[in-house]
Amino acid sequence: MMKRIIWMISSLNRRIMKLLFALALIAYIAITGGAGFVGSHLTDKLMMDGHEVTVVDNFFTGRKRNVEHWIGHENFELINHDVVEPLYIEDQIYHLASPASPPNYMYNPIKTLKTNTIGTLNMLLAKRVGARLLLASTSEVYGVHPQNEDYWGHVNPIGPRACYDEGKRVAETMCYAYMKQEGVEVRVARIFNTFGSRMHMNDGRVVSNFILQALQGEPLTVYGTGSQTRAFQYVDLVNGLVLLMNSNISSPVNLGNPEEHTILEFARLIKSLVVSRSQIQFLPEAQDDPQRRRPDIRKAKMMLGWEPVQVPLEEGLNKTIQYFSRELEHQANNQYIPKPKAARMKKGRPRHN
Numbered sequence: 001m002m003k004r005i006i007w008m009i010s011s012l013n014r015r016i017m018k019l020l021f022a023l024a025l026i027a028y029i030a031i032t033g034g035a036g037f038v039g040s041h042l043t044d045k046l047m048m049d050g051h052e053v054t055v056v057d058n059f060f061t062g063r064k065r066n067v068e069h070w071i072g073h074e075n076f077e078l079i080n081h082d083v084v085e086p087l088y089i090e091d092q093i094y095h096l097a098s099p100a101s102p103p104n105y106m107y108n109p110i111k112t113l114k115t116n117t118i119g120t121l122n123m124l125l126a127k128r129v130g131a132r133l134l135l136a137s138t139s140e141v142y143g144v145h146p147q148n149e150d151y152w153g154h155v156n157p158i159g160p161r162a163c164y165d166e167g168k169r170v171a172e173t174m175c176y177a178y179m180k181q182e183g184v185e186v187r188v189a190r191i192f193n194t195f196g197s198r199m200h201m202n203d204g205r206v207v208s209n210f211i212l213q214a215l216q217g218e219p220l221t222v223y224g225t226g227s228q229t230r231a232f233q234y235v236d237l238v239n240g241l242v243l244l245m246n247s248n249i250s251s252p253v254n255l256g257n258p259e260e261h262t263i264l265e266f267a268r269l270i271k272s273l274v275v276s277r278s279q280i281q282f283l284p285e286a287q288d289d290p291q292r293r294r295p296d297i298r299k300a301k302m303m304l305g306w307e308p309v310q311v312p313l314e315e316g317l318n319k320t321i322q323y324f325s326r327e328l329e330h331q332a333n334n335q336y337i338p339k340p341k342a343a344r345m346k347k348g349r350p351r352h353n
């Protein structure tokens, strides 16, 4: 009997200890842009890890559909808010809000600039609540090859991409100014080309364009000769964001997949995975299109123990192809079949949607 009582007490203790331990690890987290493509995957991860998550989104490129499965969960909150207006929130802020696809960010360059500048300033006011901020920056801050964190970049301040690349550059500057002057804890992730489910049908980036074109039997639109390169990572990138947020590394860290392909190779790969009879169509080169992009991820590997190995390229593409097939079915049932947005731009002319 006595043994049984001791066993019951110690098992109860273990449970209480577990509960207390779990409670101590729970963070109050805000994700700006949390209903977007990357943001919604990050929301899933943090919700699954048991945190309290507030998604902040103005639904310019984000969609409620991406996070609707969490609505009603006691740890989840969804706020329709534009970061250009202040908001005082939470222990940790993942600041992802910004259009990220070239046709989207060029559609309204002033809004892109405001989101990345005023929006970032507003989130840095987090100093008032002592929150730590992780900025989702971009490989576009580099402009040209090579891309290791020490390279300072070479971008065109008055070109069509400037609203995004300069916007992110100044966002990084703001983070470090607030860190030095006000003691705000900052983390900066320089994210390289990312793809996966929940990209918008009209996203306009190369992966969604090629997959939708291949699925619909339409020509795959290669801008320029297709010899420009990119290195694509699946959206399991979000594990890297969480590791970075919880590390003590305040300097910028590249997160990407170093496996580099030409865009033409990539078009052929998608065509073969979809088993599509689409042709490849060459269109004029986009203005200021970076010609080579491949991340140096030694820092992420060494300091975070992160590398994008969980979902290899072809497996990630197959998952994304399945996602877009379902999206096309969904749209067909809604009597509307969208076409990928014409994302190309003639040299010397602004790209509009």
Ligand SMILES: O=C(O)[C@H]1O[C@H](OP(=O)(O)OP(=O)(O)OC[C@H]2O[C@@H](n3ccc(=O)[nH]c3=O)[C@H](O)[C@@H]2O)[C@H](O)[C@@H](O)[C@@H]1O
Residues within 6 Å of the ligand: 099, 100, 101, 102, 137, 138, 139, 140, 191, 192, 193, 194, 204, 205, 206, 207, 209, 210, 221, 222, 223, 224, 228, 230, 263, 286, 289, 290, 343
């Ligand atoms: O992920 C990154 O590192 C950054 O770069 C991307 O910009 P970009 O690489 O130009 O993205 P895409 O629009 O997907 O273009 C990739 C390449 O494919 C080409 N492309 C794009 C679309 C298309 O239909 N055909 C085509 O050949 C583009 O000209 C470009 O050379 C994203 O816009 C940014 O969100 C991100 O910060």
